[in-house]
Amino acid sequence: MEHNDRGVIKGIIKGYNDAKLKFVKKFSVDNFDLWDETSFLDDGKIHTRINKLKKEYDFACKEVDILLESHDTQDQYIKEKLGQLMARQQEINLELVFLASNNMKNIDMCLNLLKDKKQDFIVCLYGLKEYEKGNKVDAFNYFYSYFKDKNCLLEHYLINKVYGYLLYEFQQFDKAVVFLQKACEKKPEDIEVHRKLKEVYKINKQQVEEKIQEKIITLLEG
Structure with a gap:
């Protein structure tokens, strides 16, 4: 050899x-x-x-x-x-x-496992971490930096939920709908996401979609 x-x-x-x-x-x-x-x-x-x-x-x-x-x-x-x-x-x-x-x-464990690896997805994990700490502006900036040049969503329940909540809070309602819909798709039993999505539909005057969410929430409430 x-x-x-x-x-x-x-x-x-x-x-x-x-x-x-x-x-x-x-x-x-x-x-x-x-x-x-x-x-x-x-x-x-x-x-x-x-x-x-x-x-x-x-x-x-x-x-x-x-x-x-x-x-x-x-x-x-x-x-x-x-x-x-x-x-x-x-x-x-x-x-x-x-x-x-x-x-x-x-x-924290996931961030540690991605340490020293070139994965742009890690930016979203930083966003989740800041959101959990209550730093919503920093969290929003992390998510924005990741998604601003992306033409598709991640197949990830929590990222879509949290970024959807942040978009709602910062009054970017049209974008919030997209991420909250994806969160509902990934975890349809999460009633809180449906409630948030219903609020966004109401603000956007999407009456048909709002009524659909009302029915889903009623079903989930049992």
Whole structure:
């Protein structure tokens, strides 16, 4: 094996081990404590997806371990396979952060996991953190900086809800409708979001939509 190839493989292995030590402590299949503490796991779809991702991540870790222990594997194959597995691990990492950040209790943990990673999504997490602290202007500015050049919404309940609330509070009612609608779509059982959306429809004189929200709220109230 060439000296440079050995150096590349050692670098890949070190990066893998460092990432594994940091990440598996949070998300391994055997560590359920974190997820048992999160109230948003009442959402069956999110719960199912998280469990699937945790198992997939654990499987990828075992596959890497087996690969590293193999003595008859060609070096080039090791490099390529490790690269593929580590890339998938990072994808799982990001998806779990995306899911976990639907609960305010998880924001600090998610920010820590995204530390030193170039993800513009982190701006929204800063926005959630400032909103939770009561700094609504700072929170609004974070969200605005993220969405101002975006042509689509995030498939994220909490971000849409909070930014929708902020847009309402800062009297940007047309934009508030869009984000509150998405929040309702992601978590239709949240009656408070429906009430806020009903208020916005009333302000915008959207009577048909307002009456629809009234009916939904009545149903949710039982």
